Amino acid sequence: MSESLIELTDVHVNFPARTNWLGKVTERVHALNGLDMVVQRGETLGIVGESGCGKSTLARLLMGMISPSSGQFELARAPYSWLGRGMQMVFQDPLSSLDPRLPIWRTITEPVWIQTHPGEKERRDLAAKLASQVGIRQEYLDRLPHAFSGGQRQRIAIARALSAQPDIIVLDEPTSALDISVQAQILNLLVDLQKQQNLTYILISHNVSVVRHMSDRVAVMYLGQMVEVGEARQVLDSPSHPYTRLLMESIPRIGAPLDGAPHNTELPSNRHLPIGCYFKDRCPFATVACEKPQTLRSLTNGSSSRCWKAESLLDV
Template sequence: MGEPLLTVENLKKHFPIESGIFGRAAGHIKAVDGVSFTVHEGETLGLVGESGCGKSTTGRMILRLIEPTDGRIVFAGKEMTKLPKRELREIRKDIQMIFQDPFASLNPRHTVERIIEEPMIVHKLGGKKERKRRVKELLEVVGLDSYHAKRYPHQFSGGQRQRIGIARALAVNPKLIIADEPVSALDVSVQSQVLNLLSDLQEQFSLTFLFIAHDLSVVHHFSDRVGVMYLGQIVELAASDQLYDDPKHPYTQALLSAVPVPDPDSEKEKMILSGDVPSPADPPKGCVFHNRCPMAMDKCKAVKPKLAAIDDGRLAACHLYH
């Protein structure tokens, strides 16, 4: 592989907890606490974890919809964390987002044509006629008829609305698409259609994806590599098949053991975790997973493990392997 298209280094987002009439910070919620990864051109990196682990916040920080507390984001050789607003606006043309809720992310007062055309207007791409033609092309690319352009979002099903969101993301020919739980709000039968569409579009337009989800089977189907997040940190990062066939980190093992198996006679052993997920306002010292880990050692309670290579390019943050 060549140079990565996207590099994230030690990315952090700490939200202040305000208290008192003067709104002084009484502490911080560590939503993302030192995340690092790379995404190469043409690949799909999946980010997976329980709700509240910081995966969506990570995606929004890459676009700087949320400003990072610390860390570096380098996209196509440019450090986004230091870019002024004018340059940031230009680079956003190359990074687009597909949002989780296909209804809330579309303006109900605008027609589908206006919704898809808007990114082209913002980035001053093409004349009026050219943009209208492009909208019709994109609708057909995502599996909708061009006559739908004059309709409004409420006139479509959830799956159709998500296709409109995908068409809008493609409108400015991006290099990277951040897909934030793009199928979690859809019926299971529609999920596979949208995932197959995204796979076809990736091949057709040489797209790169950061695919954020909590459903492990969906991530396995769509991703080349997978990063597993827990309490604002990546605990394991590996090739998709490698991770699913032989998970190393105890948290990854527990997540995969909970995935339903479509075989009533299967005697798959489930790994039940004790306790609750700690608060990101007061994460445990040492390894953030030690208070729920069945394999925890004394070292885990005192020393934070680094995300480091263990075999064949796999990374894990666990004292069992270092």
């Protein structure tokens, strides 16, 4: 039986975008708009969606850095927080997420130090153990972050996340800032660590190949909602939602000619949300039925899709 660690139901997050001369908010950015999501223990849930669809907002919400404007946010084991005890995060840019003035043995053990204030000897021993788990040599532990390459810095950031013995690690574009050759090494390290420590990953990426390589399940995000959720292979190889299909078609393939007009996958404004289905204005299958708001519906292939036509599109 799978155990859900996180359940989000109809979660909304918005930010003030404009205020009038009295300081009253007159316009809002609607970053998450009725987001539903379940995370099961031990899985990697890949989250894909283009820039601005709300992926990092979701990550910050999960980490407790921001609160939902409305909706339900349930965690299996309270209290989860950015201090550790359950959930940790690895960011896209390892250099800006590591304190440039701290030798890395301090950085790696900072989450534990905040929680339990271990002594220096204990802290150094823990740093050495974590460094060996992520492939950083012990003699480098007194160095500062700038002495390392991008890939090594990301290893340090992963060691830091592991130090608090989290159940869940939120990985927000963990390899996007790295050379392609280093990307694979970091992804393989993450896979090995997951097996050894029964970790649960929420992997956020706009890179479909990275998500395909890593994920058990995939959730596709569009304008602050999940539009399709299911087994990775089902979602990526037989997408049911018109947006997922567009996303898959717009990935350049090796050997395929780069002719024809590029697909328009630009998001509508999240200041004035569309009425009904958010994707209808660029959907090739749109009809009057799409003027109604869409909910996630279960399909016969086990996925869920936020489109009334999804089942019939599976065979097209």
